[in-house]
Amino acid sequence: MISFLGRTGRLALDQVAGMGRMFSFLMSAIFLAFRPPAKIHLIIYHIKTIGVDSLSVVALSGFFTGMVMGFQGYYSLRKFNAESWLGSVTALGLLRELGPVLSAFMVTGRTGSAMAAELGTMRATEQIDALDSMAINPIKYLVSPRIIASLLAMPLLTAIFDVIGIFGSYLVGVTLLGVSSGSFFAGMENSLVFHDVYSGFIKSLSFGLIITWICCYKGFHAPPMATGVSQATTESVVLSFVMILVWDYFLTSIML
Amino acid sequence: MIHVANLHKSFRGQQVLKGVNLEFASGKITTIVGTSGCGKTVLLKHLNALYLPDGGAVFVDGVDITKLSQDELYRIRSKFGVLFQGAALLDSLTVFDNVAFPMREKTKTSEADIKTKVSGRLEQVGLGAMGGKFPAELSGGMKKRAGLARALIMDPEIVLFDEPTTGLDPVLATSIHQLIARTQEVFGFTGVVVSHTIPQVFEISDYVAMLANGVIEEVSPPEVFCASPNPAVQQFIHGKTEGPIHVL
Numbered sequence: 128m129i130s131f132l133g134r135t136g137r138l139a140l141d142q143v144a145g146m147g148r149m150f151s152f153l154m155s156a157i158f159l160a161f162r163p164p165a166k167i168h169l170i171i172y173h174i175k176t177i178g179v180d181s182l183s184v185v186a187l188s189g190f191f192t193g194m195v196m197g198f199q200g201y202y203s204l205r206k207f208n209a210e211s212w213l214g215s216v217t218a219l220g221l222l223r224e225l226g227p228v229l230s231a232f233m234v235t236g237r238t239g240s241a242m243a244a245e246l247g248t249m250r251a252t253e254q255i256d257a258l259d260s261m262a263i264n265p266i267k268y269l270v271s272p273r274i275i276a277s278l279l280a281m282p283l284l285t286a287i288f289d290v291i292g293i294f295g296s297y298l299v300g301v302t303l304l305g306v307s308s309g310s311f312f313a314g315m316e317n318s319l320v321f322h323d324v325y326s327g328f329i330k331s332l333s334f335g336l337i338i339t340w341i342c343c344y345k346g347f348h349a350p351p352m353a354t355g356v357s358q359a360t361t362e363s364v365v366l367s368f369v370m371i372l373v374w375d376y377f378l379t380s381i382m383l
Numbered sequence: 384m385i386h387v388a389n390l391h392k393s394f395r396g397q398q399v400l401k402g403v404n405l406e407f408a409s410g411k412i413t414t415i416v417g418t419s420g421c422g423k424t425v426l427l428k429h430l431n432a433l434y435l436p437d438g439g440a441v442f443v444d445g446v447d448i449t450k451l452s453q454d455e456l457y458r459i460r461s462k463f464g465v466l467f468q469g470a471a472l473l474d475s476l477t478v479f480d481n482v483a484f485p486m487r488e489k490t491k492t493s494e495a496d497i498k499t500k501v502s503g504r505l506e507q508v509g510l511g512a513m514g515g516k517f518p519a520e521l522s523g524g525m526k527k528r529a530g531l532a533r534a535l536i537m538d539p540e541i542v543l544f545d546e547p548t549t550g551l552d553p554v555l556a557t558s559i560h561q562l563i564a565r566t567q568e569v570f571g572f573t574g575v576v577v578s579h580t581i582p583q584v585f586e587i588s589d590y591v592a593m594l595a596n597g598v599i600e601e602v603s604p605p606e607v608f609c610a611s612p613n614p615a616v617q618q619f620i621h622g623k624t625e626g627p628i629h630v631l
Contacts, residue, residue, distance in 0.1 A: 249474075256433055257471035261485045262457035268488075 152266070152347070153340050159264060160271035169272035170279075177273070177339075178280030181237045182287065185230050189288035192225055193217065193295025200296070201304050210300075211310035215318040217296035218289075222319070222327045226289040228375055231334035234277075234284060235367045239342035242273060243363035246346025247356035255347070270343045274336065281335030282328050289327070326382040333378065334371050341367045384409040384573050385430055385541065390439035392425055399425050401597030402439070411589035412567055412574035413602075416581060418619065418628060421594050423577040424468070427543055430575060431463045432456055443541075461489065464539035464572070468546045470530030472518040479505070479514030482532045489537065504532040508562060524555040528562065535566060542567075544576040548584075556580055560587050581620065585609070593619060595628045 200216045246269060249255050258265040293315075300306040342363040349359035390403040399422040407413045407430075415423050428434040429441055432448045440447045448459050472481045483501045486492050492500075505511050508528040518526060527547055534542055544563060548556035560580075564587040567574050578584040585591060585605035592602040593616055600615045601608060609620060618626030 252469055252474075253467045253471040254473055256428075257465065257467055257473070260431055260433060260460060260463060260465040261488070262460040263485075263488050264453075264457075 148348075149340070149344050152270075152344050155266050156270040156274050156340070156343070159267035160275055162267065166268065166272045169268070170275050173273045173276035174280050176241075177234065177238045177277050177335075178284060181234050181280075181284060184237050185233050185284045185288050186291050188229055188233050189221075189226070189291040190295040192229055192288075193221065193292030193297075194299045196220060196225070196292065197296035197299030197304070201300055201306065210304075210306050212314045212318075213296065213300045213306050214293075214311035215314035217300075218293055218315045218319055219323060221289045221292045221296075222323045224375070224379070226285050226292060227327050227330035227334055228371060230285045230288040230331065231281070231338060231371050232368065233288075234281065234335075235338050235342070235364055235371070239338045239367050240360050240364050242339070242342040243346035243349070243360045244356055246343060247349030247359045250347065250349050251351040251353070251356060253351075265347075270339075270347065273343055274339045277335035277339040278332060281338075282331045285327060285331035322382075326378070329382065330375060330378055333374060337370050337374060338367050341370060384444060385575070386442040387426070387429070388440045388442065390426070390429060390441065391437045392422070392429070392434065393437055398597060400429075400436070403594070403597070403599055405592055405599050405602065407573060407575055408590060409573050410571050412563070412576060412587055413590040413592060414576040414578055414584050414588040415592050415594055416579055416584070416619065417594035419579065422597060423579075423594055424545055426594060427545055427575060427577050430541075430543060431460050431465065461537070462540045464534035464537065464542040466527070466530045466534045466542070466544045466547055468549060470518070470526035472526060472529055472533070474518055476517075477514065478510060478516050478518070478521070478529045481518070481529060482514075482536055485533065485537050501532075501536065504536055505529075507566070508532045524551050524559070527551070527559055531559075531562060531566070535570065535572075538570060539572055541573045541575070544574065544578075546577055546579075548578065548580045553583075557583060560584065563587055582609070595619070 196217045197213065200213045201210055204210050204212055204216065246255070249269070255265045255269070258268055297308075297311060301308045301311050345359040345363035345366070349355045385407040387403055387405045390400050391398070392400040403426060415426060417423050425434060429436055430443075432441065432451070435449055441449055443459055443462070446459065448456060451459065472478070473484065476484060479501055482504055483497050486497050486500070502511065502514070505514055508531055510525060510528055510532065513521065513525060513529070518529070521529065531547070547563065548559050551559065560583060563574065563576065567587075576584060576588065585608070588605050590602060591605050591608040593600045593608070595615045601611055601613050603611065608616065611617070615627045617623075618628050
């Protein structure tokens with residue numbers, strides 16, 4: 128019994144210590160991001176890897192999500208003779224929830240996993256130690272630019288997801304199922320307020336931070352071997368997904 | 384210049400260093416030898432505080448670097464150049480950019496001056512025509528030489544070499560040794576070499592220190608080291624499994 132309690136206590140302490148290390152890692156990265164010199168060229172490079180390189184997968188998933196919403200929305204609304212509200216339902220769903228969450232999932236799969244693998248490999252091949260031994264802070268060089276880039280890129284990717292999703296829903300609802308184009312856009316215009324756009328923006332911003340934070344941390348502290356890199360990559364993706372959903376719940380409950 | 388005092392280090396309950404005491408002579412090359420896994424690299428990584436000890440101290444120019452803030456430590460680290468075991472070149476940069484990297488990050492030197500200095504260093508290590516290649520396109524020996532060029536680009540006072548010839552053929556190993564000796568003569572740095580390429584490494588060493596069972600068993604010039612009556616030294620030099628060094 129005592130050994131069971133001891134093991135449980137040790138596990139709990141390890142988890143708390145791990146969370147503390149993660150938080151301290153994030154604070155260091157944010158603090159160093161504001162410390163000169165600014166790594167503008169690295170920020171631009173990572174905007175490309177996080178933003179531009181994820182564009183096709185975000186656009187494609189947004190398009191099909193919008194089309195599915197068009198079908199499902201039409202099917203549900205038709206029961207109440209409210210098909211004209213399709214534009215409103217789609218826009219609200221995409222802007223407030225699906226846009227930020229699904230684009231964050233896509234970026235996690237496309238870029239977050241690559242970040243964890245890249246940093247994990249750099250750890251295993253002593254490249255991170257090499258930076259440190261050259262008196263170059265590896266968190267400032269490797270992590271801070273990625274965090275700034277993700278904060279800039281995520282809201283833009285989410286906006287693109289939203290717009291293409293609405294277009295997909297329009298194609299299905301108006302072109303395929305015969306909903307009036309005027310009522311599609313009028314419903315959207317009548318029901319959307321700035322707060323809906325704002326809450327989606329805040330979510331995408333915080334999801335960008337979560338993805339970069341978790342994936343960089345896991346890669347940065349990966350055990351220096353091949354299985355360590357794969358383990359770090361898997362853990363970073365799974366933990367990012369879970370944290371995105373948990374944080375989404377909290378933000379939704381606060382901002383509703 | 385570097386003095387290690389009563390250094391202790393454990394990993395997951397396994398004690399690797401059990402009270403290492405060692406002084407590295409300024410402007411000389413000291414080679415640390417010992418069996419695989421005895422803690423040579425661990426000791427080397429303590430010298431510029433990449434690892435922090437569980438107990439003991441590491442003094443660089445009289446300053447205990449194990450107790451410094453990060454900014455203070457980075458100032459001390461600017462005195463060091465390090466050649467890592469696998470060279471640790473940054474994958475995303477060309478050989479030229481790897482060698483130029485510390486200058487671009489740590490100094491305000493103009494690009495023209497950086498180009499001149501980097502090209503010179505690459506010539507010295509025999510990679511004058513390889514500046515545009517990426518690390519993945521280089522052989523093991525070329526990577527080591529590029530790593531050496533990067534380690535020397537800031538004219539360091541101290542250079543740490545972690546197994547500079549491991550995995551290389553004997554001819555290449557000798558050429559790397561000669562390169563280390565030649566550059567040490569030119570730049571006059573304090574060199575610390577971790578190696579088990581004996582006896583070849585003795586040719587470039589001013590002192591040889593043997594790490595065994597977590598402590599320094601012997602420190603002496605190579606010729607004295609080879610003639611040492613210390614049974615651990617004799618066991619290591621002659622590759623015997625029986626003796627004071629615990630092998631398996």
